């Protein structure tokens with residue numbers, strides 16, 4: 001089964017071509033970052049996937065169903081900007097709407113509300129919320145149903161470091177449970193913390209970072225860093241401290257390593273990708289500022 005499939009998708013606004021015969025598929029659950037300059041079409045693309053925008057030509061399927069299938073809402077959520085919130089309703093009102101629509105047990109709501117620490121302001125009207133509070137509410141609403149596909153438009157915006165950490169943990173857990181997350185962001189260091197799976201939108205085409213930089217260097221933390229030398233070739237591992245090392249491998253190999261060590265005494269506790277710079281690749285791809 002494919003999670004997402006775009007076939008020859010084209011979209012223009014007047015003379016401006018946003019998507020140019022895009023072919024793209026996601027077949028296994030992943031956390032994918034969508035990266036491109038302002039005005040390139042990230043929101044347009046997510047709108048199209050969520051059936052909030054029309055394609056000029058091509059087809060989009062989500063979970064092997066046309067993206068126009070109304071019932072897909074049970075399997076796909078989309079966090080857009082704060083214009084989707086009702087200013088005169090409380091956060092709690094919003095949560096109850098989602099809880100009723102998706103028949104969610106109270107424990108699920110308690111878990112996610114607790115995870116993001118938003119319980120203390122849920123009784124207030126949304127119009128009194130700060131940018132970060134609105135972001136946290138929007139993220140909570142999108143993640144509550146734990147759908148198969150979650151799309152988040154710039155979720156990191158306005159979040160404090162603790163909230164970013166909660167987001168990171170929540171997305172990782174959802175992905176571990178089989179959900180796919182697509183998010184856009186301009187914060188490239190946070191992108192590198194959240195995922196290896198970066199896809200650039202370049203002149204109307206989707207370009208996976210793996211096609212540009214086949215290996216990634218990760219700074220990993222684990223109880224005994226020397227253990228890595230028993231699993232990987234010498235040139236792939238560089239010990240930094242007894243509990244820290246750099247590992248240079250393709251992203252898929254890193255994912256396999258994490259899975260292999262999960263739950264063992266050698267579990268990888270943290271891994272930060274310092275690929276030959278997502279940022280460096282970004283500047284190489286978008287140096288001419290010609291997208292806008």
Ligand SMILES: Nc1ncnc2c1ncn2[C@@H]1O[C@H](COP(=O)(O)OP(=O)(O)OP(=O)(O)O)[C@@H](O)[C@H]1O
Nearest residue numbers: 013016018036037038039040041042043044045292
């Ligand atoms: N309804 C519309 N009518 C005409 N042009 C539009 C419409 N919606 C978006 N655009 C244009 O399409 C381009 C892509 O916009 P989009 O919001 O998808 O970019 P983005 O990559 O999400 O940008 P940002 O990073 O700034 O959020 C922009 O030039 C925008 O002005």
